[in-house]
Amino acid sequence: QKEVEQNSGPLSVPEGAIASLNCTYSDRGSQSFFWYRQYSGKSPELIMFIYSNGDKEDGRFTAQLNKASQYVSLLIRDSQPSDSATYLCAVPPFGAGSYQLTFGKGTKLSVIP
Amino acid sequence: NAGVMQNPRHLVRRRGQEARLRCSPMKGHSHVYWYRQLPEEGLKFMVYLQKENIIDESGMPKERFSAEFPKEGPSILRIQQVVRGDSAAYFCASSPGRTVNQETQYFGPGTRLLVL
Numbered sequence A: 001q002k003e004v005e006q007n008s009g010p011l012s013v014p015e016g017a018i019a020s021l022n023c024t025y026s027d028r029g030s031q032s033f034f035w036y037r038q039y040s041g042k043s044p045e046l047i048m049f050i051y052s053n054g055d056k057e058d059g060r061f062t063a064q065l066n067k068a069s070q071y072v073s074l075l076i077r078d079s080q081p082s083d084s085a086t087y088l089c090a091v092p093p094f095g096a097g098s099y100q101l102t103f104g105k106g107t108k109l110s111v112i113p
Numbered sequence B: 001n002a003g004v005m006q007n008p009r010h011l012v013r014r015r016g017q018e019a020r021l022r023c024s025p026m027k028g029h030s031h032v033y034w035y036r037q038l039p040e041e042g043l044k045f046m047v048y049l050q051k052e053n054i055i056d057e058s059g060m061p062k063e064r065f066s067a068e069f070p071k072e073g074p075s076i077l078r079i080q081q082v083v084r085g086d087s088a089a090y091f092c093a094s095s096p097g098r099t100v101n102q103e104t105q106y107f108g109p110g111t112r113l114l115v116l
Helices: none
Strands: A004-006 A011-014 A019-025 A033-038 A045-050 A054-058 A061-066 A071-076 A085-091 A107-112 B005-007 B010-013 B019-024 B031-037 B043-050 B053-056 B065-068 B075-079 B088-095 B111-115
Touching: A004 A085, A011 A019, A019 A033, A019 A085, A019 A107, A033 A061, A033 A071, A045 A054, A045 A061, A045 A071, A071 A085, B005 B088, B010 B019, B019 B088, B019 B111, B031 B075, B043 B065, B043 B075, B075 B088
Parallel strands: A011 A107, B010 B111
Antiparallel strands: A004 A019, A019 A071, A033 A045, A033 A085, A054 A061, A061 A071, A085 A107, B005 B019, B019 B075, B031 B043, B031 B088, B043 B053, B065 B075, B088 B111
């Protein structure tokens, strides 16, 4: 059973601070990793994906991947109240066949003005 | 550039009725995925389809649920004889392919099903 674990939160940070969201996964062979943002009552929206060990930056967002530790994180710099949402980590299984995503339960982020 | 489209956005059914949920993938995408999100729960994979083929239905209940993606028209998720436990948000996602760099899934707005 492939698992993706996230702290459910809520994680509260003041406006302008760095929010750090963490995710661990059980499938050692996983090759790609996705972060989605989901506002209450809305659909998941892709934030970033990462394939290689290390950091990947896109605007205020940085994804960090450590395959040896089976750990992926998302940093949000200069957090804004509009970043308040649930952040979902998603991992497809390793190997050919199916690319369904296994989602963590999500971390609820609250950015306090 | 239309994204993934789903309809209806909200659907109310009485117990025992049938629910039909439709999904049109993004232009150029040939892979469709259905996920279910129960209240206060995470997203759970149900079924993965390509045109005229079900690739993986391992997440779909064996009874009452079926899915198709015909050669023409949208993908359809069908729930027969709905029960209250089927009340959830059903999301469709699509991707252009399934190799690395082609597998990124984009989600539609979802269909909120309420069973009375």
